[in-house]
């Protein structure tokens with residue numbers, strides 16, 4: 001799709017209403033989802049959600065606030081203490097198997113909705129199907145895999161001692177907008193597999209796939225009240241959920257700044273907390289790497305989803321002897337990518353999600369040059385045919401040093417910062433020269449180098465000779481300012497459970 005660059009137009013179309021519904025799921029204002037039905041917000045407020053490719057209003061969503069969060073938490077508590085608590089692990093497992101079947105049948109509809117709402121290319125959202133199905137299947141298996149221990153004791157008499165694991169109760173989940181199609185399934189599958197109940201607060205700029213998901217869960221036979229959704233804004237709906245005294249565990253995906261507030265709010269009733277935050281992940285390319293594999297992978301680890309990926313390898317560390325070649329190859333790769341409306345199957349990159357995100361990304365790019373960096377490719381907002389949407393060229397910024405803002409802060413856009421290094425020690429020092437610790441990548445043909453980097457990089461997930469492989473049985477994690485708590489792996493289910501120590505006097 002053709003695209004041209006120039007200055008942003010004034011009065012960007014933020015308030016036009018779409019004339020015809022663009023997806024059968026979007027009909028009129030979309031309600032909150034409480035106790036198995038769609039309901040208006042108590043204050044009857046709504047807000048617009050935009051199509052980032054056109055800037056037009058895609059639909060309207062109920063604007064939930066404190067009273068709505070109260071209602072949703074009450075529904076989740078009643079469900080937790082009601083019939084849901086008598087569902088056996090096998091019952092929950094077969095429910096997840098039905099969910100798997102429905103997702104398999106209806107994924108195209110979900111992917112289309114996500115592309116309209118988030119802007120991500122339809123090839124990308126459709127391509128997430130196998131990951132979503134694998135997540136659901138993995139958690140279906142985990143329902144019957146929860147075990148305590150029988151423990152020896154030194155007590156007098158005949159006393160049997162063991163531990164049991166029990167569901168924590170009501171989970172509050174404040175979600176990010178950047179990848180809801182995956183994030184929502186990580187969350188609800190853990191909730192269902194463990195026997196908890198939940199209230200979800202989606203990211204306000206991309207809530208539609210979460211609302212679609214709860215209708216699908218109802219169709220699969222999930223009892224009313226087990227999973228509820230309150231759409232709305234962070235400082236109101238999100239904050240009310242994070243502080244709610246009847247929420248037992250809070251799961252948060254989003255920025256470190258909000259993460260701090262979530263952790264502080266959890267103290268009121270000692271909620272269990274999982275915070276999955278941002279990143280500034282290093283992707284390290286050594287001179288002996290296979291560049292035919294490394295360059296496209298490094299590029300797409302940032303350009304995919306227009307850079308709105310928590311694990312994006314946004315700091316590309318390149319050994320000096322191949323630095324210029326890598327920058328050239330990256331720039332050629334970036335210039336060859338097609339940017340446009342995500343509904344076009346020929347498109348590689350869609351828009352970023354909002355005007356705010358666009359301004360933020362352009363601010364980082366424009367701010368890098370006065371600090372001494374060079375824009376080697378891209379660097380502009382796309383206008384022409386794409387002027388009404390929020391499109392940014394895939395961008396390569398070189399001559400970056402570790403102290404520059406573009407090397408320190410999360411851009412969350414299609415922007416790669418390239419930093420040179422001389423040897424392994426410097427590569428490791430630069431890789432760890434960040435307050436974040438979400439992920440990292442290493443490209444080398446030397447196993448010894450790879451393993452030293454794997455051990456040395458302080459991050460929750462490290463990839464060698466790939467970037468972004470993910471299996472729910474292995475999971476992903478975080479370190480430092482990127483937060484704590486694992487997604488996937490048996491450890492994830494454990495986080496929805498608490499342990500009871502049981503003493504039985506047998507005499």
Ligand code: NAD
Pocket residue numbers: 174175176177178179201202203204232233234235236237238239240242253254255256257258259261262276277278279309310311410412438478482
């Ligand atoms: P954000 O922190 O602005 O918002 C995240 C969520 O928190 C939204 O639902 C928002 O409404 C809510 N929120 C905002 N203020 C709140 C408050 N005061 N109290 C309670 N809730 C509040 O982040 P964002 O811009 O929506 O998301 C992008 C960030 O998420 C990036 O930093 C990205 O790296 C991170 N992210 C991390 C992961 C991971 O797994 N580590 C995954 C996806 C996104």
